[in-house]
Amino acid sequence: MTFLSQVADHLITNHKENLGDVTVVFPNRRAGLFLKKHLSKKVDKPVWSPTVYSLEDFLFRYSNVKKTDTLALVFELFEAFKTHHPGSEGFESFYFWGEMLLRDFEEVDHYLVNPKQLFHHIKSDRQIAEDFYFLDEEQEKLIQKFWQEFFPSATKSQEQFVETWKILAPVYETFKERLQKNGIGYTSHIYRQLAEKIDGEQLSVKGPVIFAGFNALTPVEELLIKHFVSENQSEVLWDIDAYYLENDVQEAGGFLRQYQKDNILRKSFPETIPSAINTEKHVDVTGVSLEIGQAKAIGEQIGELLDDGVPLEEIVIILPQDYMLFPVLNAIPEQVDKLNVTMGYPLKETPLFGLLEAALEVQEHSQLSATNGLSFYHKPTLDVLSHPYLYKEEKNPLDKLIKDIKKKNQVRVFHDDIQEVGSTVLNTIFRQIKTEENYATYLQHVVEVLGQQVVERFGLEREYLYHFQQMLARLNQILAAQSTQVDLKTFKGLFRKATRSIKIPFSGEPVEGLQVMGVLETRNLDFKHVFMLNMNEDIFPAAQRNGSFVPYRIRKAFDLPTFEVQDAIYAYLFYRLFQRSERLSFYYNMYADFGMSGEVSRFIRQLEQESKLTIRRKKLSNSIQVKERLPISIDKTDDVLENLSIYTDKVSPKDQKRLSASALNVYFNCKLQFYFKYVLRLFSGDELSDELDKRNFGNVLHMALEYLYLDAIDGKPDRSITENDFFKIRNSVDGAIEKAFRKHFGMGDKRKFVLKDRNVVMADLIRKFVNKIIDLDEEYAPFSIVSLEKEDKYERTFRVQPNGSVYNIRLGADIDRVDKKDGAVRVIDYKSGKDAREIENVDKVFDTTPGTTWKKGRNKAGFQTLFYAWLYTSKHGSNDAVIPGLLNMQELFQKDFDYRLTEGGEPLTDARPHLEAFESKLGDLLKDIFSRDVPFDQTEDERTCKFCDFKGICGR
Numbered sequence: 001m002t003f004l005s006q007v008a009d010h011l012i013t014n015h016k017e018n019l020g021d022v023t024v025v026f027p028n029r030r031a032g033l034f035l036k037k038h039l040s041k042k043v044d045k046p047v048w049s050p051t052v053y054s055l056e057d058f059l060f061r062y063s064n065v066k067k068t069d070t071l072a073l074v075f076e077l078f079e080a081f082k083t084h085h086p087g088s089e090g091f092e093s094f095y096f097w098g099e100m101l102l103r104d105f106e107e108v109d110h111y112l113v114n115p116k117q118l119f120h121h122i123k124s125d126r127q128i129a130e131d132f133y134f135l136d137e138e139q140e141k142l143i144q145k146f147w148q149e150f151f152p153s154a155t156k157s158q159e160q161f162v163e164t165w166k167i168l169a170p171v172y173e174t175f176k177e178r179l180q181k182n183g184i185g186y187t188s189h190i191y192r193q194l195a196e197k198i199d200g201e202q203l204s205v206k207g208p209v210i211f212a213g214f215n216a217l218t219p220v221e222e223l224l225i226k227h228f229v230s231e232n233q234s235e236v237l238w239d240i241d242a243y244y245l246e247n248d249v250q251e252a253g254g255f256l257r258q259y260q261k262d263n264i265l266r267k268s269f270p271e272t273i274p275s276a277i278n279t280e281k282h283v284d285v286t287g288v289s290l291e292i293g294q295a296k297a298i299g300e301q302i303g304e305l306l307d308d309g310v311p312l313e314e315i316v317i318i319l320p321q322d323y324m325l326f327p328v329l330n331a332i333p334e335q336v337d338k339l340n341v342t343m344g345y346p347l348k349e350t351p352l353f354g355l356l357e358a359a360l361e362v363q364e365h366s367q368l369s370a371t372n373g374l375s376f377y378h379k380p381t382l383d384v385l386s387h388p389y390l391y392k393e394e395k396n397p398l399d400k401l402i403k404d405i406k407k408k409n410q411v412r413v414f415h416d417d418i419q420e421v422g423s424t425v426l427n428t429i430f431r432q433i434k435t436e437e438n439y440a441t442y443l444q445h446v447v448e449v450l451g452q453q454v455v456e457r458f459g460l461e462r463e464y465l466y467h468f469q470q471m472l473a474r475l476n477q478i479l480a481a482q483s484t485q486v487d488l489k490t491f492k493g494l495f496r497k498a499t500r501s502i503k504i505p506f507s508g509e510p511v512e513g514l515q516v517m518g519v520l521e522t523r524n525l526d527f528k529h530v531f532m533l534n535m536n537e538d539i540f541p542a543a544q545r546n547g548s549f550v551p552y553r554i555r556k557a558f559d560l561p562t563f564e565v566q567d568a569i570y571a572y573l574f575y576r577l578f579q580r581s582e583r584l585s586f587y588y589n590m591y592a593d594f595g596m597s598g599e600v601s602r603f604i605r606q607l608e609q610e611s612k613l614t615i616r617r618k619k620l621s622n623s624i625q626v627k628e629r630l631p632i633s634i635d636k637t638d639d640v641l642e643n644l645s646i647y648t649d650k651v652s653p654k655d656q657k658r659l660s661a662s663a664l665n666v667y668f669n670c671k672l673q674f675y676f677k678y679v680l681r682l683f684s685g686d687e688l689s690d691e692l693d694k695r696n697f698g699n700v701l702h703m704a705l706e707y708l709y710l711d712a713i714d715g716k717p718d719r720s721i722t723e724n725d726f727f728k729i730r731n732s733v734d735g736a737i738e739k740a741f742r743k744h745f746g747m748g749d750k751r752k753f754v755l756k757d758r759n760v761v762m763a764d765l766i767r768k769f770v771n772k773i774i775d776l777d778e779e780y781a782p783f784s785i786v787s788l789e790k791e792d793k794y795e796r797t798f799r800v801q802p803n804g805s806v807y808n809i810r811l812g813a814d815i816d817r818v819d820k821k822d823g824a825v826r827v828i829d830y831k832s833g834k835d836a837r838e839i840e841n842v843d844k845v846f847d848t849t850p851g852t853t854w855k856k857g858r859n860k861a862g863f864q865t866l867f868y869a870w871l872y873t874s875k876h877g878s879n880d881a882v883i884p885g886l887l888n889m890q891e892l893f894q895k896d897f898d899y900r901l902t903e904g905g906e907p908l909t910d911a912r913p914h915l916e917a918f919e920s921k922l923g924d925l926l927k928d929i930f931s932r933d934v935p936f937d938q939t940e941d942e943r944t945c946k947f948c949d950f951k952g953i954c955g956r
């Protein structure tokens with residue numbers, strides 16, 4: 001029988017006639033709804049229901065003070081602090097300390113400590129005995145030990161501590177006065193005021209009061225409950241078990257044993273203490289690899305229970321770590337149609353927080369210029385555009401905008417482009433904040449507009465929106481009370497800190513469906529099937545993390561709670577789960593991660609040692625088992641060959657693509673990589689960058705040279721470059737570089753563009769290379785330009801017949817530069833590095849013998865430039881000598897710089913004699929690519945995998 005069913009029985013047995021006059025008080029609100037359900041099952045005629053309260057609601061009825069939120073309290077504390085510490089830091093910097101101090105003051109009130117005595121500043125060793133006369137010997141020793149550390153010479157941080165410490169008592173007083181004046185407060189503040197009141201008057205209540213299911217009362221709670229018990233004949237019903245109550249070493253029963261000895265409370269304990277923990281039940285403890293694995297495992301087990309006909313209401317999932325809520329919700333099986341979440345969920349873990357943070361970033365990096373209008377930095381802009389809230393609403397136009405930004409490498413995104421999407425949410429985020437508006441109002445507008453659009457999934461989104469709206473309204477009030485305008489940086493810090501400490505109290509209709517709850521929410525509730533995650537040491541019980549101004553020894557001396565108290569609370573909550581359940585499944589993460597030990601909670605180990613229960617230990621390690629890497633090989637099925645046929649005339653001309661030298665080089669390196677890149681056409685989404693990386697550096701350099709020489713031959717039918725042209729060429733360098741940068745960053749011709757930061761250095765470097773190439777060209781002049789990169793396409797169709805099928809394969813290249821002088825044509829590729837120029841012979845550029853596919857092996861650049869030479873002669877015939885060459889930037893400044901390929905150490909002055917052999921080898925290569933018998937398999941040379949985008953798929 002559940003505890004609440006027992007409470008219902010007690011009410012019917014002892015108060016059946018006046019049930020409507022009875023008040024039942026639980027530690028929290030949730031138990032009340034469950035109690036009413038039990039009562040309704042037990043009475044056969046209509047009766048008045050008892051009034052049910054949480055302790056907080058019950059006691060707050062005696063006070064006019066209104067409980068307020070943390071944000072408002074920290075602000076009041078800040079104002080109080082400033083009066084005793086003029087010139088102190090701003091609210092944003094104070095917030096962290098303010099929250100900590102507020103927790104300390106809450107404890108001071110919960111534990112009825114005199115703040116003047118606690119925050120007493122000791123100036124000498126001798127003073128201790130005199131000033132702490134009210135403490136016992138043990139407590140006095142603790143104080144002595146603590147303060148002795150400060151004598152005779154305190155360190156700098158100790159001095160700072162003393163500085164703060166000595167104003168804490170007056171800060172407490174001023175803080176309380178401010179709260180009093182505003183009629184607001186916090187829970188223990190209101191309790192303490194009531195406790196001070198009961199010395200002179202009685203807190204009246206009509207009818208009997210039953211306090212049910214309490215443990216670990218703070219002194220002020222204990223005092224108030226005892227007041228009702230002694231003055232109003234109130235009753236207390238304990239939720240206990242002999243297992244921990246009658247064993248002095250069990251920390252779970254520590255508080256209850258004290259109450260058993262108390263003059264007032266001891267009468268409320270039953271003569272026979274129930275003993276249910278050590279009775280037969282199924283307990284399993286499963287170690288799972290990684291946290292997410294726990295959620296998956298739980299989902300599967302719950303699915304099995306439901307298939308066996310277990311009602312949803314008999315199952316609870318307990319989450320000691322709130323961030324596991326969404327992984328668990330996502331793992332819950334399909335059969336679950338009703339679900340109730342009862343726990344505090346941190347605002348900062350919600351998807352909405354990410355969106356609002358990105359919106360602030362958008363504002364921080366927005367720019368308004370007279371020439372270009374309003375623009376936003378691409379990073380936060382892309383974060384907003386790809387946020388699930390917006391993306392699922394406006395998928396198509398957003399996709400297009402995102403693609404455009406990436407394609408054009410738009411470092412700044414313009415307001416006009418965003419407006420074209422026509423989204424109200426986007427228009428609310430991407431705008432210029434009005435002068436009279438503050439950032440809290442800006443975010444409030446965003447939340448408001450989102451609220452009109454969000455599609456509910458778990459029914460939780462509206463809760464986030466509501467709590468953000470409330471928090472922002474509060475921030476707005478606080479900012480309005482500040483004498484100075486808060487800048488965006490400060491606001492961002494404040495927004496983050498405030499969000500970090502606020503939890504959304506999810507609480508739906510708790511009696512229905514599968515229950516998902518936090519640990520504290522399990523108080524008073526019983527379920528037949530209990531599933532609990534994160535049963536790791538350091539999580540359950542939790543490691544002490546909340547900071548405090550009050551050092552450990554002083555806490556001990558003043559009986560303020562220490563981690564031992566927290567552990568005792570956790571222990572009670574743990575053992576209570578065993579009292580009435582039939583099956584308990586615990587999960588823990590077996591792998592140490594982020595400071596967690598990867599060990600099972602000591603509560604489980606204690607249970608194994610001390611109880612009579614059979615605990616089944618399991619390990620689920622499949623998910624991270626290092627699987628044997630299976631080779632990947634893609635057979636050339638009809639589908640694969642169909643995909644490959646985009647490089648042939650089997651598809652319509654508009655769908656045809658060309659195989660380039662780069663694609664063929666990839667095939668040499670790894671057939672599977674070729675398949676991913678050129679058959680499936682999986683391209684890695686390159687990161688946008690506002691600064692040039694190595695690859696983009698090369699692109700901008702290429703473009704600048706192309707613009708420069710296109711300009712030089714403009715209006716010249718013979719496309720000649722003579723020594724007279726170099727004055728103009730040299731004077732056009734800066735313009736060509738700027739044009740290339742503009743193009744790279746998608747800035748068009750009209751928008752203003754200024755080079756900044758690292759790009760200034762990059763532009764200098766590009767200028768240096770361009771000028772050097774001009775020097776070399778001036779020495780080489782006169783010559784004529786045959787083609788520049790984007791000017792002319794070199795293409796050829798090549799017929800192969802593998803396995804009896806005919807393929808006309810399209811091959812092509814954009815050659816960086818082709819020029820001509822005295823019957824010799826140079827086909828040149830610009831390289832930003834230092835590619836090898838030695839080819840040994842034609843066979844070697846096709847040689848894929850294992851071990852020759854990497855750097856010093858097969859010459860990729862050699863293959864590429866020979867391929868260019870072959871394409872050139874295919875187009876223009878072979879009247880002229882064709883010199884393949886590489887303009888290696890890293891070699892440009894060498895004394896004997898030579899661009900030509902070398903063969904056996906000698907410069908290759910004409911590629912024509914090699915082109916027949918080249919063509920024959922190329923035919924073999926293409927046959928190989930299109931042959932059904934040759935699968936796309938993985939390279940044997942794993943060095944190739946080092947920089948491959950697909951190594952994740954291959955597991956290399």
Ligand code: SF4
Pocket residue numbers: 670671672673676938939944945948949950951952954956
């Ligand atoms: S990871 Fe290695 S084997 Fe896999 S595709 Fe890339 S290069 Fe080929």
